[in-house]
Amino acid sequence: MAEEKKKILYSGMQATGDLTIGNYLGALRNWMTLNEEYECFFGVMDLHSLTVRQNPAEFRQRARNLFALYVAAGLDPEKNCIYFQSHVSTHAQLSWILSCYTYMGELNRMTQFKDKSSKHADNINAGLYTYPVLMASDILLFQADVVPVGKDQLQHLEITRDIAQRFNGIYGDVFTIPEPYTGKIGARVMSLQDPTKKMSKSDENTNASVYLMDDADTIRRKFKRAVTDSDAEVRYDVVNKPGVSNLIDIYSATCGKDIKDVEKEFEGRGYGDFKMAVGDAVANMLTPMQERYEEIRKDKEYLDRVIRANDEKAFYFSNKTLRKVKKKVGLTEEIR
Ligand code: TYM
Numbered sequence: 001m002a003e004e005k006k007k008i009l010y011s012g013m014q015a016t017g018d019l020t021i022g023n024y025l026g027a028l029r030n031w032m033t034l035n036e037e038y039e040c041f042f043g044v045m046d047l048h049s050l051t052v053r054q055n056p057a058e059f060r061q062r063a064r065n066l067f068a069l070y071v072a073a074g075l076d077p078e079k080n081c082i083y084f085q086s087h088v089s090t091h092a093q094l095s096w097i098l099s100c101y102t103y104m105g106e107l108n109r110m111t112q113f114k115d116k117s118s119k120h121a122d123n124i125n126a127g128l129y130t131y132p133v134l135m136a137s138d139i140l141l142f143q144a145d146v147v148p149v150g151k152d153q154l155q156h157l158e159i160t161r162d163i164a165q166r167f168n169g170i171y172g173d174v175f176t177i178p179e180p181y182t183g184k185i186g187a188r189v190m191s192l193q194d195p196t197k198k199m200s201k202s203d204e205n206t207n208a209s210v211y212l213m214d215d216a217d218t219i220r221r222k223f224k225r226a227v228t229d230s231d232a233e234v235r236y237d238v239v240n241k242p243g244v245s246n247l248i249d250i251y252s253a254t255c256g257k258d259i260k261d262v263e264k265e266f267e268g269r270g271y272g273d274f275k276m277a278v279g280d281a282v283a284n285m286l287t288p289m290q291e292r293y294e295e296i297r298k299d300k301e302y303l304d305r306v307i308r309a310n311d312e313k314a315f316y317f318s319n320k321t322l323r324k325v326k327k328k329v330g331l332t333e334e335i336r
Contacts, residue, residue, distance in 0.1 A: 009034055010144035010178070012043030012085070015063040016052060017201030020209040021282060025186030025253045026150030032074050034148060034181070040080040041142050041314065042070055047085045047092065048134060051127040052120060068303065069212065072293035077306040083314040084307070085138065090318040094137040097325060101167055102133050106159055112152070136160035140175045141318035148181040151188040152198060171328040186253035192226040195242035212286060219286070220279035223247070234266035234274050244271070247278050254281045
């Protein structure tokens, strides 16, 4: 009997800043959980990163580091298509076409655009504004069934679905309508210094975020200093105890324990013990990945080989969708 065709999973991260445990628990870890079940495509989203000014030499390194990190986290580049968005020209092309099917009114509603333009008031560029159209193109080019992301990206998934439905409504079933996937815990990891704000790689206060490359001592120190409240009870209550609740979330996402069980485990033990345990758990989760990362990052030949093969695969796959779209909208066929 012919093997059943797997459904398609698509996701990616920007190659900007140092990744945090928010990126890991909110996205990367779910990619691994779903890995076997789906045919997976993961982009290093370097075109999206250009919406903020980058130092070219540093940026080049960061993009390659991100590729190596995906692999170190456990995504096998021989089984998963991991590639650079900027190496695959179909993204920019579909993005232009879809921008002609996206309304300014829709883009005006995007909270990430509002946030980022207030943070970078000196550089509110058109790319920042049309960012969601490029993201929609990433996803739709690969006919993705599912897109695992953290909660902050759900609005971008909604606009992706709206654009796809609009396009399909005019031209027939061109695009698969993607479903977002967020994990039950870890979908919104908050800052350790201000638990009402999400943990972000662009936070200026480095104590607010735990980076994937932080060493074990730094991780423990950051959790020790995490903002909590004055009563010493380890109890989950996001409204009244946002700091402790965030730590419980992180601990339970890291160890795979239920929130109720975490509360029981630390009953009557105070915050000191609890913070130490969270720090240990996170350090133990990250150390093996950091070691693999160092190995992979050094192996230029291996990286070059898998990058080349996967860029080609991504182009081949996505170009099928692009050609269909071009035909549907009435662009003339290329004569080669
Ligand atoms: P980016 O690079 O900001 O974040 C990458 C992934 O990490 C998740 N994430 C979090 N999850 C939980 N808690 C947090 N504190 C936290 N911070 C970040 C994000 O939700 C995301 O899943 N636009 C995207 C990149 C992108 C993309 C795509 C994603 C471009 N094209 C196509 C999926 C499909 C972004 O900026 O993610």
